[in-house]
Every structure is written in C-alpha cells, then in structure tokens.
Amino acid sequence: DPKHGACWVAYAVLEEKKGNLDKARVIYQQGLKYDPKHAALYRSYAALEERDQRWQRARELLRRGMEVVPNEAKLYHSAALLEAKLGNIQGLAELNKIAAVRFSQDIPSRTGEEYLERVEALEQNALNTELNELNADELPSESS
Structure with a gap:
C-alpha cells in the first residue's frame, strides 16, 4: 500500500544501511508524497x-x-x-514557545481529575x- 508511511520508512532505512543515501532520500x-x-x-x-551533517535540511524537514x-x-x-546538538539556544526557546501553545492543555490537572474519577469508580x-x-449471605441456602 503506497499510503502506508511505515513501509516507506523501512524501505528508506534499508537503502541507507546499504549506503545508498541518495536512493533513501528519493524513497x-x-x-x-503518498503519506x-x-x-x-x-x-x-x-x-x-x-x-x-546536512543540518539545515534536517531542520527544514522537521519544521515541515x-x-x-x-x-x-x-x-x-x-x-x-537537533537544536540542542547544534547549540542553538534561541532555536530551542522558539520551539518551547511553539510547543507551549500547541500543547497548552492542562495535562497534569486533567490526568489528576481522571485519576480521581477512576479511584471513585x-x-x-x-x-x-x-x-x-x-x-x-442473607439468601436462604438450597439445602435448608
């Protein structure tokens, strides 16, 4: 199935292990394109x-x-x-801001509420x- 991304990953990793980086990139x-x-x-x-060591390309792919x-x-x-590996503190700060907005749900509070509901249940x-x-125990036994 061409729309199954995991197969594309496996195929590309196989080609990379064989040393075919350009073929892996095409894959x-x-x-x-498909998934x-x-x-x-x-x-x-x-x-x-x-x-x-194509840092900018790696960064572009992750951003996309x-x-x-x-x-x-x-x-x-x-x-x-990646940004930490490159020592890019500003990039890390920017990612932190984006992630804070994207994942702003109050997860600890929600998880705590779910836990209490489960305990109550x-x-x-x-x-x-x-x-x-x-x-x-109060029901009459069949032998009586």
Missing part, C-alpha cells in the same frame, strides 16, 4: 540528513513535519534534540461487590 520523498501526514517519515528523513502534523509531539522533540465497584456478597 522518503516518495513516501511523503504526507506520517510523522515518522519526517523524523526518519531528518535523522538521515542529520547523520549526513510540524506544519503538516502539528499535534505530533515527537516531531517537536526531534527538532529540540473503583471504590464504588468494591462497595457494590461487598453489598452483593452480603445479600448473597
């Missing part, structure tokens, strides 16, 4: 460029990925690692189980 480009929202294509392609798949945190993480379930056991 990544084809993969992005432009597959974040791993951008990340893996950028990693190839990074290993080949963040535009096309804006809610994929791994793209931001890969971009931050478990406590209610335990109470229901105890009540069912008590009621079962």
Whole structure:
C-alpha cells in the first residue's frame, strides 16, 4: 500500500544501511508524497540528513513535519534534540514557545481529575461487590 508511511520508512532505512543515501532520500520523498501526514517519515528523513551533517535540511524537514502534523509531539522533540546538538539556544526557546501553545492543555490537572474519577469508580465497584456478597449471605441456602 503506497499510503502506508511505515513501509516507506523501512524501505528508506534499508537503502541507507546499504549506503545508498541518495536512493533513501528519493524513497522518503516518495513516501511523503503518498503519506504526507506520517510523522515518522519526517523524523526518519531528518535523522538521515542529520547523520549526513546536512543540518539545515534536517531542520527544514522537521519544521515541515510540524506544519503538516502539528499535534505530533515527537516531531517537536526531534527538532529540540537537533537544536540542542547544534547549540542553538534561541532555536530551542522558539520551539518551547511553539510547543507551549500547541500543547497548552492542562495535562497534569486533567490526568489528576481522571485519576480521581477512576479511584471513585473503583471504590464504588468494591462497595457494590461487598453489598452483593452480603445479600448473597442473607439468601436462604438450597439445602435448608
């Protein structure tokens, strides 16, 4: 299936391991044409460029990925690692601002609320189980 991004990544990685960097690049480009929202294509392609010390190209690929798949945190993480590797503090600060806006949901609070709801549901379930056991003990036995 040409729209399956993971296959394109696997194929490109295979070619890179064989030393065919140009062929791997063509494969990544084809993969992005068929499955432009597959974040791993951008990340893996950028990693190839990074290993080949084509820093600007790696940066461009990650930026494009963040535009096309804006809610994929791994793209931001890969971009931050690249900027850190390059010692680009300003780039890191810019990424942090973008990510803070993009992922501004109050995750700890939401997670805490979900946890409390789950605890309450478990406590209610335990109470229901105890009540069912008590009621079962009060039922007349079949041998009486």
